[in-house]
Amino acid sequence: MTSSKPKILVTRRLPASIEARMATLFETDVNDADLALSGEDILAGLEGKDVLVSTITDHIDAALIGRLPPSVRLIAQFGNGVDNIDLDAAWAAGLTVTNTPSVLTEDTADMATALMLALPRRLVEGTQMLLRDRAWAGWSPTSMLGHRLRGKALGIVGMGRIGTAVASRARAFGLNIHYYSRNRRPPAIEQPLEARYWDDLDAMLAEVDIVSLHTPLTRDTHHILSAARLDRMKPGAYLINVSRPELLEESALIERLESGQLAGAALDVFENRPGINPRLLALAEANRVVLTAHMASATLEARVEMGEAVIVNIRTFMDGHQPPHRLLPDGPLPRAAKG
Structure with a gap:
């Protein structure tokens, strides 16, 4: 039958x-x-x-x-x-x-926040140092100096469900919240986060210390972080992408990391999937980039x-x-x- x-x-x-x-x-x-x-x-x-x-x-x-x-x-x-x-x-x-x-909101927001912590505090580098050097000499006042999160400015590109969840976590760490989105969020969302809305992405990029991408991929958002926009970012700024690889002009990011124009990046997605650009891997080995295996929603x-x-x-x-x-x-x- x-x-x-x-x-x-x-x-x-x-x-x-x-x-x-x-x-x-x-x-x-x-x-x-x-x-x-x-x-x-x-x-x-x-x-x-x-x-x-x-x-x-x-x-x-x-x-x-x-x-x-x-x-x-x-x-x-x-x-x-x-x-x-x-x-x-x-x-x-x-x-x-x-x-x-x-269903992916909370887990993806957790991952973005974890990378936001790992990058300026050099967490991956510190772990690798211990594994590589079994005869670690111990603590030193000038060893593994990173940067404090509190007081820094976070720029969120795309303030939807995930972007808002990231903002809530980041605010708890003392980050100042800035965001660019197609539509401004209502006061009930903005006010508890003390979030500043920007209708000009270029202007926001010039003012923030960390940029985190959370906008959906559409015809309009493909390479929303283009080479020109990466150049708008503050020298020494950081970039987080747990969203879509196509939002970012990856080759341009690599060039700006190699030159030292940007301090670092944390990427969970990559433009030439399933492989990873060898230059990105070299940057990771040099502790300029944190790379994770597309695991933002992997719970x-x-x-x-x-x-x-x-x-x-x-x-x-x-x-x-x-x-x-x-x-x-x-x-x-x-x-x-x-x-």
């Missing part, structure tokens, strides 16, 4: 509890190898399926969307970002696309909540209703999506 359960392809391994729950609700095919699938592998795995459960490592461009089996009606992204999906092409093909927003709690959101999106869609986390293209809508 043919199963009446929705048939789904899951392109990467998910937490065991989520995979078990999916297996009870859906006819589930999971990529047990847990390696990024090629476009051809995705197409082959989707034969007869209703739903593609994708992740940021899946390149779902217009060409692949044009070849999807007709049975596929929903792309349920496991993740907040959907830079890997051509939303315009998906909409034009009559597909519904969903993501898992909101078990977040991954389980993301999986639950995927399940809700699938079940709602397959029951004939609009899923709660449906996404629309950035530009004009070509035509209505089916489902």
Whole structure:
């Protein structure tokens, strides 16, 4: 007898509890190898399926969307970002696309704050020094001098949920909060944080000591921190990016770190994924950059909540209703999506 359960392809391994729950609700095919699938592998795995459960490592461009089996009606992204999906092409093909927003706020804000502490206080460098030099001589008044956070100015680019959560944590450390955002936040948010709004990003960059990127990636925010804008930053300033690599002109950042124009950077995302620019690795070895392995949202709690959101999106869609986390293209809508 043919199963009446929705048939789904899951392109990467998910937490065991989520995979078990999916297996009870859906006819589930999971990529047990847990390696990024090629476009051809995705197409082959989707034969007869209703739903593609994708992740940021899946390149779902217009060409692949044009070849999807007709049975596929929903792309349920496991993740907040959907830079890997051509939303315009998906909409034009009559597909519904969903993501898992909101669940990553606290964990991502924690990570940004941790990097904000690690960078000026040289925490990674101090750890590496002990591991490298087993005969460490001990404390010295002039050893491992970093910089105090209290009293410094933090400039947040993008004051949405995550940006606001970062501001709240940073304020507790005594940082002065500045922010640039498409829209000014209401007094109920600004006043407790004593946050100053800037409608001119260039002007804000010239005044702050630390810049932290938290704006979504759109056509307008691609390389929002361009070479010209990096030059607007104060000499000796720091940069934090746990958001999207495309927000930053990475090659320009590398040049300004190598020259000493900027004091340092902490990056959780990289422009030439999955590899990392060798010059960035050299800067990390020279303790000019802190690099982490795209782990801002990497908590078990977040991954389980993301999986639950995927399940809700699938079940709602397959029951004939609009899923709660449906996404629309950035530009004009070509035509209505089916489902």
